[in-house]
Amino acid sequence: MKRASGYTIMEILILIALIGIFSAAFISFFSGILRSERQARFTIKTEADVSALRTFLKKELQSIGFGISADYLKTNPGNCSASAVISGNNTKLCYLSLASRQTKWAGCWWMIDSSGIVFTNATSRFGGLCPALNDREIRDHMCLFLDNNRLRKENGIFRCNDTSQARTSVVFYLDRGNPSYPSDFLVKLFWSNSSTNTPDKSCHPYLQRSTLQLETNDNNQPVISCVLDFRIKYIDKSGNPLNTLSPSLQDLAGIRVCLIVQAGGRGTIRYQESLTYSERCGGETITLSGDYQFYPFKVIEEEVSLPNLRGWGN
Secondary structure: OOOOOOOOHHHHHHHHHHHHHHHHHHHHHHHHHHHHHHHHHHHHHHHHHHHHHHHHHHHHHOOOOOOOOHHHOOEEEOOOOOOOOEEEOOOEEEEEOOOOOOOOOOOOEEEEOOOOOEEOOOEOOOOOEOOOOOOOOOOOOEEEEEOOOOOEEEEEEEEOOOHHHOOOEEEEEEEOOOOOOOHHHEEEEEEEOOOOOOOOOOOOHHHOOOEEEEEEOOEEEEEEEOEEEEEEEEEEOOOOEEOOOOOOHHHEEEEEEEEEEEOOOOOOOOOOOEEEOOHHHOOOEEEOOHHHHHOOEEEEEEEEEOHHHOOOOO
16 A cells, blocks of 8 residues: 655654754854954954054154254153153053144144245155145144244244244144144043943953044044053163153153953963063063953054254253
8 A cells, every 4th residue: 555645744854953053053164264264354353463563662652752852852651741741651642742643744844944935845744745835735834933943933823824933944734723842732641441431252251342432622532442461661772671761751762552452362282371471571470360352452562762852962
């Protein structure tokens, strides 16, 4: 006697079970690929971020003292101050620079010779060739006029095209309107873990709002996220790293930025139990506790010379 056409309940249940098993295996395999791809992408992004950070720090900190007159060529250990070209401590670096703002022509400068001829080969912070002082884009903006001894002429801030005010001068672009010099050009580099920071979900849960911040009068921006530790060292003329800024600018040879940042997503193995700075950053060992050990971290140390301050200071 022939069986009726179709499948029995048992056969259908077995088929459903087999489909479920294969689907679960496929989903697990596919999820593993996605996790690996996300991890690889995050690692590549982090390496690129670290490389960009090094370039940024070098370019940014070498601008310290750009366009700053002799009145402010001094240090102020401890507190941030617009009365000194460099101030702060081992957790916050504050400095004066006309090249750090986000305005289009920040970083531009010109020379005026004894005949009143103006010339420049300079580029702005963003790489654009600086225009002529009588160019309509900037002629009604404000510029700072310094003499060869870095002293301001009488009322040394004029409209950029008012070159008759000061011959044999170096001219620095300030801004449109009526900027306050030098307080509007105070820059702060510091570590922040504020609740107002935009969280980065790729970081360890406790580091999602932990960033290195650069704050200027017209902008407050994160430089890099997932920051575990940050400190500043001041390099003296003998090459020694100091926690405290010297009272004399002449004793300062450079600045070393020391930080530890997350360099990848959470893994299934322990990467390291501790991280150690070099002697140039104090030689301290940072112990990683709990699940921090399952995240890769990178120690970054960047030492920067201060070309704008060479040969100046109290």
